[in-house]
Amino acid sequence: MVDGSNFAQIGIVVKDMDQAVKYYEEVLGVGPFTVRFESDTKEVYYYGEKTEQQLKIAMCQYGSMVIELIEVKGGNSVHLDFLKEKGEGVDHLGFVVKDLEKTLEECRKKGFEVIEYVPVGKLAKPGRGLAYIDADKIGGLKYEFIQVPEGDSLI
Numbered sequence: 124m125v126d127g128s129n130f131a132q133i134g135i136v137v138k139d140m141d142q143a144v145k146y147y148e149e150v151l152g153v154g155p156f157t158v159r160f161e162s163d164t165k166e167v168y169y170y171g172e173k174t175e176q177q178l179k180i181a182m183c184q185y186g187s188m189v190i191e192l193i194e195v196k197g198g199n200s201v202h203l204d205f206l207k208e209k210g211e212g213v214d215h216l217g218f219v220v221k222d223l224e225k226t227l228e229e230c231r232k233k234g235f236e237v238i239e240y241v242p243v244g245k246l247a248k249p250g251r252g253l254a255y256i257d258a259d260k261i262g263g264l265k266y267e268f269i270q271v272p273e274g275d276s277l278i
Contacts, residue, residue: 124229125218125266131277132189132217134267136202140179140194143211147183153190156181157278161196162247168240169199176200182278189277191217201239201255201265215255215265219277223252223270230256230268243270250275 137143140158148154158181167176176198182191193214195203205214220226227237235256243252250272258266271277 124220124226124233129218129220130216131187131219132191132215132267132269133213134191134193134215134217135212136193136195136205136214137211138194138206140181140192143192143194144181147190147192153185154183156183156190156192164241164245166242166245167198167200168237169201170238174199178202184278189217205265209263213264215267217267217269217277219271220268221270221273223254223268226268227254227256238265248275 144154144156148156158179162176162178162180164176167174169176177196178200179194179196180191182189193202195206202214223243230237235258237254238257239255241253243250246252250270252270253267255265255267258264269277
């Protein structure tokens with residue numbers, strides 16, 4: 124499930140993408156960020172219920188990590204929950220997995236709940252899927268598992 128070698132991403136929820144990118148790049152020297160997409164995901168499951176969501180995503184490679192900035196544009200999401208409860212900040216740690224369904228099965232056996240899920244093949248890039256689990260009970264951070272085709276980069 125998680126062994127450290129697949130730790131690949133830090134996800135940060137922001138209120139204003141343009142302001143956040145400018146701050147990270149100009150003040151902190153992190154970047155450059157590329158606004159990868161404004162997602163309009165039609166098949167996302169939020170606490171088991173099918174819904175739609177709109178997110179603006181920017182990413183940058185930072186050493187061996189990817190920093191992902193997330194601005195909520197609409198719909199229900201774990202990111203909107205985080206923003207309402209805690210404001211801006213580090214929302215999740217992301218891990219690349221080879222088999223999303225197998226990983227989620229292992230998580231459920233350990234008592235974790237899948238709180239958001241996009242099936243493989245339903246994201247903008249082919250062969251990708253993702254899920255968040257409720258690992259935030261201690262420490263406050265959710266885990267995201269991302270299936271990426273072999274040889275493809277996270278960005």
